[in-house]
Amino acid sequence: MVNNPHFRKPSYHPPGTAPGTYDIARTRATPPGHIEVIEYDAEHYQKLDGLLAVSAEQSLACRWIQIDGPPSLDVLETVRQRYGIDPLVLEDIVNQGQRPKFNDYGDGIFLTLSVPGAEALTAEGIGVYRQISLYLMDTVLITFMEQESRLFDLLEERLKRAGGRLRRQPVHFLAHALIDLAIDTLFPLIDATAERLEELETDIIERPSEDMLLETHTFRSRLLVLRRIAWATRELVNAFRRHAEDVTDGSLRPYLEDAYDHIVSAIDLIEIQRDIATNLVEVYMSVLSNRMNEVIRLLTIIATLFIPPTFLVGLYGMNFDPAAGPFSMPELALPFGYLAVLFVILASMIGMIFFFRRRGWLGRRRS
Structure with a gap:
């Protein structure tokens, strides 16, 4: 696998x-990050900020607590004491880079999602993913975002x-x-990968280079990571569907089916895309092999053209x-023997060139 510094490695304790x-x-x-508490029901909506809002009593039917940025110890202790969150959940929140997963803790369920980072659509950052951690209870949803983002703005507008x-x-x-939302963020990344692979296919056929081969291997590695995320997300959706x-x-079944x-x-x-990336490596090797065959064929034709002249020159030398x-070679005394x-040398070479072209060994025969 090509070494890619943009692949996210999970963090672990010693x-x-x-x-x-x-x-x-x-x-x-870590200082406390940005905290928002949204409460809502069919007729009311209110939004509070700060850590004190997390500890406040819930006044509406549903509560959504957003914690953006690396969580501080004060934040973790506050949500643990207020909602009785298992320390195992908090450990996974702290150790970013978890695979998408679903865990049922009885009083609540814990989910982790992976979304492409803001820089993921650039050539340099296409392998960067961010973790979203969700802790869901009967009327409360707590989300931990690895860094501040506007990813949830559309959902807030809907609320x-x-x-x-x-x-x-x-x-x-x-x-x-x-x-x-996490699933939908994968599609722009998939589309960007497909477009670049199409460009690579054209470039490899026209002017192959080692840089293109390395880039193709890099895309294969990135697609492998993306595939693991997608399969783990599929398992998560299945588990959440059974829980729901x-x-x-x-009532949630049709939406989870979607x-x-x-x-x-x-x-x-x-x-x-993985199959295309794999085929591009084969195309690259095939194009190089065909070009090498062309070079060898041309050199062989050149060497063959000089066989009759070499023979004649050697004979009369x-x-x-x-x-x-x-x-005793009386033709050496002829006044026009040299000419x-x-x-004869020129005629033999021209005749061989004409023969090679007729057989399609020299140049390309056009229909």
């Missing part, structure tokens, strides 16, 4: 650390609209919207004395 450890030097040194579907439904519908059947009376169809479509596109007898040899 070996031997107790499970559920989140009180570490990094969280103690602000009175009478909207999200406002009328349980908070599980908001969790579905976030899952669907018990808490939403089946999300499942989306992730399956994404997987199909990723598999197609033996320096026999024509005066020694009738069989005759040159004519």
Whole structure:
């Protein structure tokens, strides 16, 4: 696999650390990030900021707590004490780079999602992914975003609209919207990869280079990571679909079926792009092989053209004395012998060139 510095490596605690450890030097040194608390029901919507809003009593049917940026120890302790979150969940939130997954802790479910970073559509950052952590309870959804982002702005606008579907439904519908959002962010990345692979295919056929081969290998590696994320997200959607059947009376089923169809479509596109990237390596090797064959054929034709001249020059370079007898190369004494040899050499070469072209060995025969 081509080494790519943009691939995200998960962070871990040192070996031997107790499970559920989140009180570490990094969280103690991290300042509180941006915190928003949104409460809503079918008729009301309110938005609060700051850590104190997390501890405040819930006044409306649904609550969405957004924590953007690396979480500080104070934030983690506040949400743990307020909502009884298992330390194992907080550990996975602190250790970014988790694969998409679904864990049921009884009082709440924990989900992690991977979304392409803001720089993912650039050539340099196409392998960068960000983690979104969700903790879902009966009426509360807590989201942890690795860094501040405007990814949720559209969902907030939907929540602000009175009478909207999200406002009328349980908070599980908001969790579905976030899952669907994470799935939808994969498609622009897939499309950008497809466009670049098409450009690479044209460039490889016309002017192959080692840089193109390295870029193709890089795309294969990136698609492998994207494939793992998509398959893990598919498992997450399946697990959440089974969980939602018990808490939403089946009303969420059509939307989760739609999300499942989306992730399956994404997987199909990723598999197609992986096949294309693999075929591009074969195309590259085939084009190089064909070009090498062309060079060898041209050199062979050039060497063949000089076989008759070499033979004639070698024959008449033996320096026999024509005066020694009738069989001692008498043609060496002819006044036009030199011109005759040159004519024969030229005629033989022209005849061979004409023969090679007729057989299609020299140049391209046009229909």
